Amino acid sequence: MIHSSVSYLFISLCIGLTFFICSKVMDMLGPSLWDVWNSSGQAMSSEMVACIAVESLSILEKMHSRGYVHGDVKPENFLLGQPSTPQEKKLFLVDLGLATKWRDSANGQHVEYDQRPDMFRGTVRYASVHAHLGRTASRRDDLESLAYTLIFLHRGRLPWQGYQGDNKSFLVCKKKMATSPEMLCCFCPTPLKQFLEIVVNMKFDEEPNYSKLISLFEGLIGPNPAIRPINTDGAQKIIYQVGQKRGRLNVEEEEDGQPKKKVRLGIPATQWISVYNARLPMKQRYHYNVADGRLAQHVDRGNADGLLISCVASCSNLWALIMDAGTGFTHQVYELSPFFLHKEWIMEQWERNFYISSIAGANNGSSLVVMSKGTQYTQQSYKVSDSFPFKWINKKWREGFHVTSMATAGSRWGVVMSRNAGFSDQVVELDFLYPSEGIHRRWDSGYRITSTAATWDQSALILSVPKRKPGDETQETLRTSQFPSTHVKEKWAKNLYLACVCYGRTVS
Numbered sequence: 147m148i149h150s151s152v153s154y155l156f157i158s159l160c161i162g163l164t165f166f167i168c169s170k171v172m173d174m175l176g177p178s179l180w181d182v183w184n185s186s187g188q189a190m191s192s193e194m195v196a197c198i199a200v201e202s203l204s205i206l207e208k209m210h211s212r213g214y215v216h217g218d219v220k221p222e223n224f225l226l227g228q229p230s231t232p233q234e235k236k237l238f239l240v241d242l243g244l245a246t247k248w249r250d251s252a253n254g255q256h257v258e259y260d261q262r263p264d265m266f267r268g269t270v271r272y273a274s275v276h277a278h279l280g281r282t283a284s285r286r287d288d289l290e291s292l293a294y295t296l297i298f299l300h301r302g303r304l305p306w307q308g309y310q311g312d313n314k315s316f317l318v319c320k321k322k323m324a325t326s327p328e329m330l331c332c333f334c335p336t337p338l339k340q341f342l343e344i345v346v347n348m349k350f351d352e353e354p355n356y357s358k359l360i361s362l363f364e365g366l367i368g369p370n371p372a373i374r375p376i377n378t379d380g381a382q383k384i385i386y387q388v389g390q391k392r393g394r395l396n397v398e399e400e401e402d403g404q405p406k407k408k409v410r411l412g413i414p415a416t417q418w419i420s421v422y423n424a425r426l427p428m429k430q431r432y433h434y435n436v437a438d439g440r441l442a443q444h445v446d447r448g449n450a451d452g453l454l455i456s457c458v459a460s461c462s463n464l465w466a467l468i469m470d471a472g473t474g475f476t477h478q479v480y481e482l483s484p485f486f487l488h489k490e491w492i493m494e495q496w497e498r499n500f501y502i503s504s505i506a507g508a509n510n511g512s513s514l515v516v517m518s519k520g521t522q523y524t525q526q527s528y529k530v531s532d533s534f535p536f537k538w539i540n541k542k543w544r545e546g547f548h549v550t551s552m553a554t555a556g557s558r559w560g561v562v563m564s565r566n567a568g569f570s571d572q573v574v575e576l577d578f579l580y581p582s583e584g585i586h587r588r589w590d591s592g593y594r595i596t597s598t599a600a601t602w603d604q605s606a607l608i609l610s611v612p613k614r615k616p617g618d619e620t621q622e623t624l625r626t627s628q629f630p631s632t633h634v635k636e637k638w639a640k641n642l643y644l645a646c647v648c649y650g651r652t653v654s
């Protein structure tokens with residue numbers, strides 16, 4: 147009881163006061179878990195790790211219950227009490243330099259979801275995937291970092307150690323996504339794997355079930371609290387509060403009997419992502435697997451029937467082409483070029499008041515650029531880069547531009563931004579898999595997908611709020627391994643028309 151109130155006081159102090167005072171408190175504490183790990187042969191027993199797990203869960207539960215996320219959970223930030231004092235087996239979580247609020251103190255609501263892909267804060271080795279991707283921090287992120295901390299302490303190493311260079315965070319995040327809980331925990335006790343599986347699949351605003359998570363580890367901990375390697379009073383208190391001390395749980399069983407939808411798990415896949423918008427009935431036509439030499443005949447025939455190109459994409463160096471009667475454009479030109487993208491040609495067309503209306507890039511670096519007259523754009527700018535150019539997009543947003551088309555060629559991104567694009571706001575969803583949760587949250591806030599592109603590693607979706615809302619805001623998406631030709635016809639029957647399409651990384 148006394149120990150619990152000390153750590154409670156400590157957390158309140160650190161949250162209420164400055165980091166300086168916390169540093170003073172740190173001076174009064176003992177070694178960190180990293181020090182303990184290092185001085186005990188760079189490995190820890192299952193029981194030690196289980197005790198750390200349950201006690202750190204109780205510490206995080208306290209911190210979270212005050213509305214804060216720690217933001218930098220790692221072995222270096224857990225300290226033990228001073229050696230040879232009654233606190234020497236007591237765990238403390240320090241360094242609140244990256245703490246943020248997950249709950250608004252004014253209205254008690256969960257903070258709003260957002261993603262700013264260049265906003266990484268934390269420690270690369272232990273950061274959650276969502277933190278790497280710049281998503282607003284929430285309780286799930288501390289738990290994912292705790293899972294990596296525990297696995298590190300037990301195994302002595304994480305598979306993403308040792309990356310160097312400018313894109314270290316990208317490569318580490320990619321590795322985290324590609325490492326299944328089975329692979330990561332193959333030498334760990336089962337509860338660690340169960341813990342990891344639960345926390346990487348949590349939703350943004352999901353309330354962690356701390357007592358359930360604590361109970362996962364109970365089977366690894368000896369019955370006598372007095373001789374445990376770490377003091378677990380805090381955890382005992384949570385179990386006691388819940389009023390049920392239980393044995394091992396079967397995590398597959400959910401309270402409502404429904405299997406929990408897995409967010410992160412799944413087999414990486416390369417697929418077509420297609421987006422459909424509700425529209426008044428109109429003529430639309432699609433072509434796919436189009437070789438360079440056959441492009442012109444499809445376009446010419448479409449033009450003859452009053453259709454213009456609304457969207458282009460590429461898969462296996464073959465083009466996909468969507469042509470509509472409802473683009474609103476008056477004239478259109480296009481160019482196939484061996485470059486991604488062909489600057490001279492684009493500048494020439496800009497001179498003639500054509501604006502880029504869609505682009506596609508092939509794996510071999512060639513590109514298809516479509517430029518149209520009759521758009522509402524007043525100025526345009528584009529960028530090609532080796533990584534997703536969020537910084538540039540963010541800068542252009544501030545200058546009044548919005549993303550109006552996007553494509554990839556191999557691992558390179560090409561993004562086109564236009565002034566007067568008819569959007570009042572725009573956001574990005576970028577992930578190493580199809581970002582379903584983010585898309586649904588954005589949809590709920592009135593955003594609709596307006597561009598998509600994907601590499602072998604990542605998919606990106608641009609979502610926008612139109613200045614003029616369409617009468618029917620219905621939007622649907624599909625992911626298919628083949629071009630969705632039969633699906634498109636089914637959508638047409640419901641007055642849903644292909645709005646954008648791309649081929650690349652998803653998860654099935």
Ligand SMILES: *[C@@H]1O[C@H](CO)[C@@H](O)[C@H](O)[C@H]1NC(C)=O
Nearest residue numbers: 180181183184185186187188
């Ligand atoms: C880690 O442990 C080794 C061996 O016990 C020791 O030599 C080394 O100084 C320790 N490293 C740190 C940073 O404490």
Ligand SMILES: *[C@@H]1O[C@H](CO)[C@@H](O)[C@H](O)[C@H]1NC(C)=O
Nearest residue numbers: 311312313314316317532533
């Ligand atoms: C990232 O790393 C890869 C090596 O895996 C390298 O080919 C690429 O050029 C790097 N990208 C950037 C933007 O540094």
Ligand SMILES: *[C@@H]1O[C@H](CO)[C@@H](O)[C@H](O)[C@H]1NC(C)=O
Nearest residue numbers: 353355356357358359395401
């Ligand atoms: C937490 O999990 C336990 C065990 O599965 C369950 O009995 C309890 O209702 C859960 N609590 C919440 C708030 O969901």
Ligand SMILES: *[C@@H]1O[C@H](CO)[C@@H](O)[C@H](O)[C@H]1NC(C)=O
Nearest residue numbers: 438463464484508510511512
């Ligand atoms: C890319 O591949 C297509 C189809 O195989 C081919 O026609 C084209 O010439 C290639 N382009 C480059 C730049 O290699």
